[in-house]
Amino acid sequence: MPSNSLPFFRGWSRDPVAVGLPFPSSPWTARRLAQATLDAAIDGGGPILELGAGAGAVTQALIEAGCAADQLVVVERDAELCRTLERRFQGLTVLHGDALAITELLASAAIPSVSVVLSGLPMRAVAPAAAIRCYSGAFRAMPHGGAIIQYTYGFKSPVDPGRSPPHLDATFVGREWRNVPPMAIWSYRLPAPRQPVPLVNGHHTRTSRY
Numbered sequence: 001m002p003s004n005s006l007p008f009f010r011g012w013s014r015d016p017v018a019v020g021l022p023f024p025s026s027p028w029t030a031r032r033l034a035q036a037t038l039d040a041a042i043d044g045g046g047p048i049l050e051l052g053a054g055a056g057a058v059t060q061a062l063i064e065a066g067c068a069a070d071q072l073v074v075v076e077r078d079a080e081l082c083r084t085l086e087r088r089f090q091g092l093t094v095l096h097g098d099a100l101a102i103t104e105l106l107a108s109a110a111i112p113s114v115s116v117v118l119s120g121l122p123m124r125a126v127a128p129a130a131a132i133r134c135y136s137g138a139f140r141a142m143p144h145g146g147a148i149i150q151y152t153y154g155f156k157s158p159v160d161p162g163r164s165p166p167h168l169d170a171t172f173v174g175r176e177w178r179n180v181p182p183m184a185i186w187s188y189r190l191p192a193p194r195q196p197v198p199l200v201n202g203h204h205t206r207t208s209r210y
C-alpha cells in the first residue's frame, strides 16, 4: 500500500465531498500529471503550484520527475493532510487554506508568480462563480501562456470553457485507466491574443468572424 494511502483515507473520512474518493491518485496517474505539468511550466515563471495536494501522491511524482521540493508550492485545506505533506517532503512550501481564494493565499505567502498550476480540486462540486474566480486568479499569477492542468473523475471538462470568463482554450490531455476510477486530464489556457489581419492594397487579406 503506498505510504500516502492511510492519511488520504483519513482525510476522505473527514470530508468525503472535498476529497472526492477514498484512494489517492495511482502512481500512473501521478506520473502522467507530473509530466503534463512540467511540460507546461514556463521557464523562470516561479514555483509550480499544486492545488489540493492531499497526502502528496502527485507531489511525490513531481519531485521524482525532477522538480526540486523548494520549487513546489502546495495548497491543501485539510490541516491533518498539511501536516502529512510537511512531514513527507522537506523544503516543500505547504499553504494551509482554501485554494479557491488563490489570489489571497499567494499574496499572504508573498509568492508573486508561479510557472504552472496543477489542480486536483473537485471542480465539478464547486459553484461556477467560485471556480471562475479561482481560475482567473491562477491565470493572473502566471506569465502569459500559463496553463492550468486539471484532473477529474468525470467524463466531461469539469469547467465549462465556453462559460468561464475569461474564455478558455481547453485541451483534453488524456485518460489514465490505471486509476480507480479512471482519471481524465485537461489543460486550460487563455486564448492567444488576436493578431491584426494584414492589409493588402488597403483591404484585409481574409475576413474573420472573431
Ligand SMILES: C[S@@+](CC[C@H](N)C(=O)[O-])C[C@H]1O[C@@H](n2cnc3c(N)ncnc32)[C@H](O)[C@@H]1O
Residues within 6 Å of the ligand: 011, 018, 019, 020, 021, 023, 024, 025, 051, 052, 053, 054, 055, 056, 057, 058, 075, 076, 077, 078, 081, 097, 098, 099, 100, 120, 121, 122
Ligand atoms: C481528489 S483529492 C486529490 C489529492 C491528491 N492530489 C491526489 O491526487 O491523490 C482533492 C484534494 O483537494 C483538497 N481540497 C478540496 N477542496 C479544496 C480547497 N477549496 N482548497 C484546498 N484544498 C482543497 C482535498 O482536501 C483533497 O485533499
